[in-house]
Amino acid sequence: MNGIETEHPEWGFKSLRRAVDAAGIALWSWNVDTDRFKMDPRGYELWALAPQELLTFEHLSEKIHPADRDRVRAAFSATRSVVGPYEIDFRTLVGEEVRWISARGQGNDEDIEHRMMTGVFLDVTGRKQAEESSELLAGEMSHRVKNLLTVASGLARITARSSTSLEDMTTQLMHRLTALDRAHDLVRPLPGHQGDAALLGDIFAVLLAPYDDQGAFAGRVRIAVPRMGVGESSAASLALVVHELATNSIKYGALSVDQGVLDISGCMVGDHVRINWTEHGGPEVKHTGEQKGYGSKLVRRTVEGPLGGSIGYEWSASGVLVTLEVHAERLAS
Structure with missing residues (x-):
């Protein structure tokens, strides 16, 4: 030394x-x-x-x-x-x-x-950004858990309206919960990056199947969108948006009442896909200004971020109209 x-x-x-x-x-x-x-x-x-x-x-x-x-x-x-x-x-x-x-x-x-x-x-910018990402993930997970509890409660309420007995209600509720499980399986990434995760129409049909009554009100969810593939990364983001909109509908909108109807329609506008989420027959929803809830922010962040699109809301006495626009190539990725 x-x-x-x-x-x-x-x-x-x-x-x-x-x-x-x-x-x-x-x-x-x-x-x-x-x-x-x-x-x-x-x-x-x-x-x-x-x-x-x-x-x-x-x-x-x-x-x-x-x-x-x-x-x-x-x-x-x-x-x-x-x-x-x-x-x-x-x-x-x-x-x-x-x-x-x-x-x-x-x-x-x-x-x-x-x-x-x-x-x-x-x-310490990197560390702080990692901490913020962890907090955001924790908040999102907490929000999703609360949403799932709300969905389960709403499904039980829908099932009770069309059931004739406790046994019938149990059977219908199990079918709906199974459909919800299939919906989550549908939008999981395919192993080995095997291309498209699902068709656009299938994503909406499977995700919204648990909310469609099997009894007198069957057919209250109607879907007519272009036939096109959705990539595995976009499928998960789109599923989050659909799930959030459905949760809001079952809490406040058309799916919260017997006579409510939900129409999902879509068309190509240039190189973009335009999807209209239209609710009819639900309770009157009064819009109080900019949406500030965590769920609304999550939807907008997902649409404008991973999906690279835009989302707009129109409020009327008959129900809410949500317009979603996404670039077709972005949706297929």
């Missing part, structure tokens, strides 16, 4: 610098009296700043996301009286790019050398 130190007197510093660079760490110091900030080159790169003579905390604050700015200022001020290590996560906003930065250091400015506090900045 002594030989290494004699031959390479800066070996320890260079190794430390390489380790810091490999970890993506930016070093900083802060003069608590003058408010002056100093950073290494990685720090300036992280904050999208050009190296300059004078850099203060206020200069950095201009880059902090407005929603986090006051919190970060208060937190940094508080670190002067905090004994021990601290960590603050916040967002920066450079143009339209949002980054997450973690500031870490040692608190308590009593007896600090040259009135300088030191610490590190870490870019």
